[in-house]
Amino acid sequence: MKRLFAITLATVFLSAGAALADPIEGNWKTESGETAGIAKCGGSFCITLKTGAHKGKQIGQMQASGGGKYKGKITDPADDKTYSGKASISGSSMKMSGCVFGGLICKSQAWKKQ
Structure with missing residues (x-):
């Protein structure tokens, strides 16, 4: 009985952890075909090419x-x-943009969640 309780409790905590993940976290396919991974790093989210x-x-x-x-x-x-x-994220799509001159000149890409 204790073993069943422990397994159930572990399953609940693992499920809750996945549910608490921020929508930006995970792997994203860039417009150029690379995969970018986004994960928590301190109080931010770091983007690293995979x-x-x-x-x-x-x-x-x-x-x-x-x-x-x-x-x-x-x-x-x-x-x-x-x-x-x-x-900005909408469903499994993310619009990523980079700007210079205070937003005067921007370039955008659409990324898809993998």
Whole structure:
């Protein structure tokens, strides 16, 4: 009986942990075909490339701003230039954008959750 209780309790805690994950966490397919992993790092979410020529490189850091929206910094891995970044999630899609000059010039990509 104790064993059954322990297994049930462990299952409940594991399920609750998955349910508490932030929507931005996980693996995302970028427009260029690479996979980017997003995971908690301190009070933020770090974006690291998992595939492609820049595999292993951290390319951004975002903080939740509510309602499926995030703000932070995003780096172009090809030239190492860092931009003011925004992300917004809708279902299994995320719009990721990087801007310069206070948002005057922006470039966006649509990423899909894997």
